Amino acid sequence: MKIIDAIWEKRNLGVSTKEINLDVNDTVVELEQIRRLDCEYAVVRVPVSCIDLMFGLERLGYNYIETMLDVQHDHKNIDSCLDSISKRIADSITYFEMDATDLDGLWNEISSGIFNTDRVFLDPAFTPDKSATRYIGWIKDELSRGGKIYKCITKGEPFGFFVCRIDDKNVNHVYHIGMFNETKTTGLGVGLVIASIRQALEAGARISISNLSTNNIPAIRANLAAGYRITSARYIYIKHNNK
Numbered sequence: 068m069k070i071i072d073a074i075w076e077k078r079n080l081g082v083s084t085k086e087i088n089l090d091v092n093d094t095v096v097e098l099e100q101i102r103r104l105d106c107e108y109a110v111v112r113v114p115v116s117c118i119d120l121m122f123g124l125e126r127l128g129y130n131y132i133e134t135m136l137d138v139q140h141d142h143k144n145i146d147s148c149l150d151s152i153s154k155r156i157a158d159s160i161t162y163f164e165m166d167a168t169d170l171d172g173l174w175n176e177i178s179s180g181i182f183n184t185d186r187v188f189l190d191p192a193f194t195p196d197k198s199a200t201r202y203i204g205w206i207k208d209e210l211s212r213g214g215k216i217y218k219c220i221t222k223g224e225p226f227g228f229f230v231c232r233i234d235d236k237n238v239n240h241v242y243h244i245g246m247f248n249e250t251k252t253t254g255l256g257v258g259l260v261i262a263s264i265r266q267a268l269e270a271g272a273r274i275s276i277s278n279l280s281t282n283n284i285p286a287i288r289a290n291l292a293a294g295y296r297i298t299s300a301r302y303i304y305i306k307h308n309n310k
Contacts, residue, residue, distance in 0.1 A: 079201040082107035095123040129304040138295040156258035184283040229263040239272035256289035
């Protein structure tokens with residue numbers, strides 16, 4: 068068990084937060100350590116199939132809110148997995164690194180609620196505004212760590228973006244992929260994912276990794292269609308503590 072003081076969430080959400088990562092070797096008895104954490108909000112990640120830990124968390128007042136899927140793309144045969152329509156969509160997309168003006172526009176898009184399936188947005192204890200603030204803070208943190216953010220364009224109009232960072236092992240970490248509200252129903256999702264993979268290839272990355280919430284079925288569908296494969300999964304539990 069690893070307990071992390073998530074100080075960034077105090078800035079984003081306005082509540083003191085602890086994140087707890089459980090291991091397959093952790094026992095129900097050890098869960099007593101997180102019965103009364105000194106925080107207002109707790110997030111627990113549980114390896115799949117650890118049913119005893121799941122039931123133990125429920126007895127402690129934790130609530131299940133999503134499953135996170137870890138996914139990986141091996142950067143091989145990118146176009147071979149696409150049907151003709153998806154390939155045509157992907158080939159129509161260009162991407163450019165965002166400048167300061169683009170970023171201002173992106174903050175407005177996020178504030179309008181383009182992300183509405185994450186655990187904070189869906190949690191009645193928070194507000195949609197808190198969810199948007201969290202995404203903006205999260206992206207700014209990734210940019211400060213050397214990440215890059217790209218806008219995607221088709222038919223002369225921007226329709227989405229992706230945030231990524233390549234580490235010293237040439238692994239491309241895709242942190243966010245998002246479509247703007249006006250284009251969410253246009254079928255461009257798989258093209259957006261392919262654009263992020265093509266950019267990673269051009270930058271010399273050997274693989275791309277990301278994670279997806281099971282609350283966001285369209286994103287899962289787009290990533291699998293683009294050739295990602297699921298490598299692992301974790302159950303996510305939350306608890307709000309009265310201070």
